[in-house]
Amino acid sequence: MVAGEPPGPSPSAAVHPSQRPRQQRLRRRINNFFVYRAIRKAIRDCQPAGPVLMAPCGYGWFLDRFRRDGIEVIGVDIEPQAVAWARAAVSPPFPVFQGNVLQLPFVDGQFEFVVANRFLLHFEEGFRARAFRELARVTRRHLLVHYDAVSLHHLWRRLRGVRKPELSDHEMQGWRQAKRRERRLFYDPQLATAEGAAAGLVIRGLYYPWHLLSERVYCLYEKATL
Ligand SMILES: C[S@@+](CC[C@H](N)C(=O)[O-])C[C@H]1O[C@@H](n2cnc3c(N)ncnc32)[C@H](O)[C@@H]1O
Numbered sequence: 001m002v003a004g005e006p007p008g009p010s011p012s013a014a015v016h017p018s019q020r021p022r023q024q025r026l027r028r029r030i031n032n033f034f035v036y037r038a039i040r041k042a043i044r045d046c047q048p049a050g051p052v053l054m055a056p057c058g059y060g061w062f063l064d065r066f067r068r069d070g071i072e073v074i075g076v077d078i079e080p081q082a083v084a085w086a087r088a089a090v091s092p093p094f095p096v097f098q099g100n101v102l103q104l105p106f107v108d109g110q111f112e113f114v115v116a117n118r119f120l121l122h123f124e125e126g127f128r129a130r131a132f133r134e135l136a137r138v139t140r141r142h143l144l145v146h147y148d149a150v151s152l153h154h155l156w157r158r159l160r161g162v163r164k165p166e167l168s169d170h171e172m173q174g175w176r177q178a179k180r181r182e183r184r185l186f187y188d189p190q191l192a193t194a195e196g197a198a199a200g201l202v203i204r205g206l207y208y209p210w211h212l213l214s215e216r217v218y219c220l221y222e223k224a225t226l
Pocket residue numbers: 055056057058059060061076077078079082099100101102116117118119175
């Protein structure tokens with residue numbers, strides 16, 4: 001192993017997460033298809049120059065799709081194992097750095113387009129405010145942020161009384177300590193406008209993977225100074 005490099009995947013995790021049975025289920029695959037399409041549409045609408053920053057990038061399930069579509073990506077994630085997986089997601093790999101979203105290893109305005117997928121909505125207000133400011137620092141134009149959306153599927157689950165339990169103490173270890181115990185943060189125009197404004201951003205549009213059935217929505221922010 002090269003000094004400073006994260007360790008490779010452990011033997012127990014020999015199968016890339018994107019290839020695990022859970023990811024292969026039909027519903028998951030359909031959902032991933034529409035989610036990726038919404039993110040790609042936002043990127044294409046903005047036509048960013050240079051690579052898109054995925055912060056965080058997790059294990060990089062979408063990196064193969066970005067490669068296929070000719071969209072250059074740079075990834076960053078706090079977990080060495082996630083970084084190792086993201087580097088193994090496509091060959092040749094996209095540049096993936098180990099780092100904290102609260103202190104990104106990039107200069108001001110390095111990227112024209114930054115994506116925060118499946119991330120900010122999990123965290124409590126104070127963390128989100130700091131992360132928003134840091135993500136706004138490294139983008140010189142756009143930031144795409146994932147929120148939960150009220151969907152038919154969600155309403156149906158609520159009618160049936162299906163509710164995911166709040167996070168347990170065990171699930172609040174390490175970086176998860178800053179997480180919200182409640183699992184969902186629904187898009188609210190007032191909240192989104194306020195947290196964007198506090199980081200110098202204004203809302204430019206919303207992207208739904210699929211209307212009514214979608215459990216998420218992507219909010220496109222732009223630097224207010226542009
Ligand atoms: C639910 S995953 C989402 C990953 C990716 N955005 C995606 O859509 O696949 C959350 C990721 O956030 C990373 N993470 C948590 N706290 C972080 C932080 N402060 N800085 C950078 N990455 C962080 C975790 O390691 C994990 O890979």
